Amino acid sequence: MSVLVYTENWDGKFKKLSFELVSYASGVAKMAGTSVTAVSIGKVDDTELKKLGNYGASKIVAVTNEKLSTLDNQAYASVISEIALKENSGVIIISNNNAGKAIAPRLSVRLKAGVGSGVSRLPLNLNPFTVYKRTYSGNAFAHLVIKSDIKILTLAQNSFDLAETPGNSCMIENFSLTVDEAHLKTVVKDVQKQTGKILLTDADxxxxxxxxxxxxxxxxxxxxxxxxxxxxxxxxxxxxxxxxxxxxxxxxxxxxxxxxxxxxxxxxxxxxxxxxxxxxxxxxxxxxxxxxxxxxxxxxxxxxxxxxxxxxxxxxxxxxxx
Amino acid sequence: MKILVCISNVPDTTTKIKFAEGNASVDTAGIQWVINPWDELSLTRALELKDNPANGVNSVTVVHVGTAASEPTIRKALAIGADDAIRVNADSSDAFFVAAQIAEVVRKEQFDIIMCGIESSDYNGSLVGGMISEFLGIPSVSAVSDLKIENGQPLLTREIDGGKEVVSVSVPLVAIVQKGIAKEPRIAAMRGIMMARTKPVKLVEPMAVESLTQVVVFEKPAPRAACKYIDAENPAQLIDLLQNEAKVI
Known part of the structure; x- marks a missing residue:
């Protein structure tokens, strides 16, 4: 059993959100007495990948297939679920941001794994696996039991403190796979991006x-x-x-x-x-x-x-x- | 082209949530039920697309997984303008269960565009749309703030960090929509309300699907500390407090 965390990158760089996710995954792994494997999709250099190790990832699976440069929900879910099975992951951690919301439910069906979405605290209990989850738009919180073998948690952004793990060693494994282009159905026609502005979702x-x-x-x-x-x-x-x-x-x-x-x-x-x-x-x-x-x-x-x-x-x- | 709009039945968003059965469930007494706000916008956009014959949308159907108690919400969707409705007769136990039921409806009835709101205002899960697409093995596009049809193909604008991306995806697909998809929810006119009474609501019995999650107990958010007031004549004191007491700047 391992804890798997999907760490999105932005033009080859991670940000605070990525390190929050790994810190959270490390917290779960500690409770369960296991280790953290991070999955990265896209072109990220080794120096950047190693930063995930500082927050407790002991293994990083890097997928660098160029065909996966556009977020295709179906293709991404397929890659992550393949790695989750290979790594024998019992818990999968994903951000509750746009990409995470697109990927997590697809993974859930692929792996028949229940999802606790928008969590902000470590699980309340591992047996039964219980998470503390925001409901009714913050007017109530639920203790949600996830009954499936594999559990997926999506972490609310800015909700978990970074926790560095000095001296943690971490290895990088390149994961190659063949992507059938017929399966890539999302074609990007246009991108409008603002630069130089602090993103509302990232801001302190x-x-x-x-x-x-x-x-x-x-x-x-x-x-x-x-x-x-x-x-x-x-x-x-x-x-x-x-x-x-x-x-x-x-x-x-x-x-x-x-x-x-x-x-x-x-x-x-x-x-x-x-x-x-x-x-x-x-x-x-x-x-x-x-x-x-x-x-x-x-x-x-x-x-x-x-x-x-x-x-x-x-x-x-x-x-x-x- | 056939559009399916998935709707959820939720407490009015101004409802003060109270619990029942030892906090294991929400007390439904006195709750005003409405169409989930994102689903209402999603339905509005579907109807706007149908309004323009150039888009070639033949029908807009709404689907809901719920008991007879949610009939008024379905009638409301029909009054707003949906052509017909399908209700899967079951308590919606969790997202996995609901998505499995809706996927089954799509398999039988065949739709080209399936629209879902990005989340429901009760469980805040953001799961059902993505799950439907995976059950069906078809593409999904999430965080969609605009949906057009050009030359018979859907063209979607999705939100990415710090911007927008316009993507084209072949049908059938699931569009998971959010703010911006329609300006204001369409309101039912008297004629629509009259017509809704005779529009067909097809009743479907659920398939056996095991739910993967279960809420065992609800609790209220922790109360916040009382507000500390600062004199309007001396706002500089606020900066002092934020710096030295809260230590956030």
Whole structure:
């Protein structure tokens, strides 16, 4: 039995998310008294692959077939399940991000393996295998028992602390396989990518604006504060619906679900649907004119007042600290 | 072209969740049931595609796995504009069970595009769509924020980290859709509500499938510490607290 973890790469590089996954897998392996094997698909050099060893992977299976450069859910699930069987994996860990959500359910059917999705803690119990899982958009948590022999867990991003394992040795195995092109059915026609912007799902700090910002023209102190803090910017649903801010900034139940260390909600009242997207943040700051706004119930720090007056003062205060 | 839209029956998203049976289940008393928000957007997009004859969409069918108690939700989907519905008569015990049932429906009835919301607002699993595609051995595209039909072929925009990718995939396929797929959910008009009463709902008995997971107990999220208020005249104090107390900046 081993714990298998799928580590996605971005142009040949791993990021914090990858190391969180390996740290989590190591935690599970420790509970089960076994070791961690990481699977990487795509062109990643050995120096980068070895970084996974720092978080407890003892073996890395590297698949470098060029035909797998596009995420084809079917092909990826097939490769990972083949490796899982070869490695005799009892638990498979995948991120709960876009790629993970595409791959995990397909793996589940292939391996007849039950899935605990969006976990943020180590399993509560190994026998019966029980995980702690977010349900009802964060309004309830479930103890979910996975009854199948193989278990798949998808880990919520930013929810598990990195844990380095100094002195861990790790070997790399190149895994070659033939990919039948007839099976690759996803053809990419166009890619639009923003560069140089901190991704909302990766960010440690997020500054977010709501209807209380009053107009799309009022955003500059908010974006300035975000850039001073090295934060990503976000917004509430009404703001993206109005077209004040791009849709990919919408956080909330139907938008992005995030868990930064710090979430600063400016002029956001905190409707249930909004809280569903941000309630896993470690610290929430609320700035709102309405002292009864529900956001203050979710927040650890609050300022009751006008964002337009408060934001410039916060900008000055951060500048003064630098 | 035939489109199948998978719909889940969930508590209204503003519901305060309470538990029953020693916290082993959710107390359904007083809950207002609705179509899962992503499925509602998915249905809306399917109907928009059907509205334009150039797309060649002949029918939009909704499928649901649930007991008779979810009939009102199915009728609502028909009132919004679906042509017909299929209900697999079973309690939806877990994603694997539900996906296996829907895959069986697709095998029998043959659809070209199967649409699923990215998750349900109750179990937050993000599993059913991907599982259906694997049961059927057909492609799936996830995190889809736009779906068009060009020259009889689906063209999908999917979200990737920091951007978007436009992909083409042959039919049949499963499109797992998210925000952006339709602007606003379509609302049932009076005519639609009247017509929905006579639209066919086909009842299918479930196949025997073992569920792979089971919720044993629910609990409420841990309460957060009370909010510490900072004087609006002195916001700099907030920066101090974030730096020295919370240590997050």
């Amino acid at each position: 700090i997020v500054v977010s604006g709501g209807r209380g910002m009053k107009s799309p023209d009022n955003w500059s102190p908010l974006t300035e504060l975000a850039s001073l803090l090295g934060a990503a910017t976000a917004c509430s649903r009404p703001v993206s619906d109005e077209g004040w801010r791009p849709h990919d900034e919408h956080t909330g139940q139907t938008g992005k679900i995030i868990a930064p260390n710090l979430y600063i909600a400016v002029g956001i009242s905190g409707a249930t649907q909004h809280l569903a997207g941000i309630s896993s943040s470690k610290y929430i700051v609320a700035i709102n004119t309405d002292k009864d706004a529900p956001i203050f119930e979710a927040a650890q720090y609050g300022i009751v007042g006008d964002a337009m007056k408060i934001l410039p003062k916060l900008v000055e205060a951060v500048k003064a600290k630098k």
